Amino acid sequence: MSKRVLLVDDDLALCELLAQYLQAEGFDVCSVNSGSGAIEHLAKAECDVMVLDIMMPGMTGLEVLQRVRADNAIPIIMLTGRGDDIDRIIGLEMGADDYLGKPCNPRELAARLRAVTRRAQPGAAGYGAAEAVITLNNITMNSSTLAVTFNGEPASLTGAEFNVLLVLMKSAGQALSKQNLTREALHREFTQYDRSIDVHVSRIRHKLAESGLSDIIRSVRGVGYQMLLLENDAL
Template structure:
């Protein structure tokens, strides 16, 4: 198998056997993998050499994964995939609100974990595989709506020439909404094209990313006008112009 990336991953989980199993699988997938078993050990590694992506377990003794994530954001812009227990819906939402990019329930199959990692790294790079423009591919051109400007090539977002600090998932949600300004996009479509996976039951990831986007846009917009509208029962719509 040919691998396009030698991305560096950091696994943070207090289960050494699980880390060893996942590390072996992900190494065979072409990744450089390091693992630590506590949040404090993760902080030490991150200070020395930040990886390309963090796989973070929520439930750990001492400092939890949520507490670690809270310390990392916003000073460290590394994508984070959370590992959560199947019954920890509140923790998943909290993690997304704190800036995690996505989550996966434990126990997870290594192949599914690898697929999620690939999806996050792909959208961080601004691409989405072989999808075409007609199929809803990630935009390459600069997108602008009044004072809001997104440059997908440079992965930069600004409002009135001031930087907007967005996670990779937030950036891609906003870019896809702006690319289809005026259209109502379902959560199924947003999940498929932005998160590169199918929407599942009780999945709140897109809702949380949109909520965070609204908060960040409202914080910089002097008029407080809402750019992203909720169309009940259908999805979300980006307002092309507020004039």
């Protein structure tokens, strides 16, 4: 079944170009040209992934992101037109799954769309039925249902956050480089000045701390991150 993409950008020509390319790549694309239009569309139609421009008149992409993330875990790729990365970092901190700079390469966008929709599917981590559940440090993750609990209470993670935490859990006790985390969790290659993993880990840490689970993901200087082994749970 074709993945349903909601493309949100006030640049009509760019929307038409990207929609044509993505449709040729097998995606089912619907384009809207305003933030309010995106909110209205999501209220009445099912979508698998959203491509969302940050800089739009009226309701900005960040405002749309905030509204959507209040009750919807749809994977979101932000399109950022500014040269610096502050908008990208803010978008990730607010719950975006990934970002691309504008003008973007349509082939790269298609690859990112496949990556975020693949990791949002239950069972995407490749576990068999008997291995679907991992419990460690009072965290339980079910890769078949994408359910997560911290200290026995349900937790809400984006698809990117789920995958980053799952990779850290699977490799508990080992230091993982940002390159490996990007490849294994985000299904793409790490690039220079890429802050995605840092922001996703920061959001995970914040959510863990809210559940009383602080200091279990350690920063390894010059390398990346490590999930500490605080108990003898077997993976």
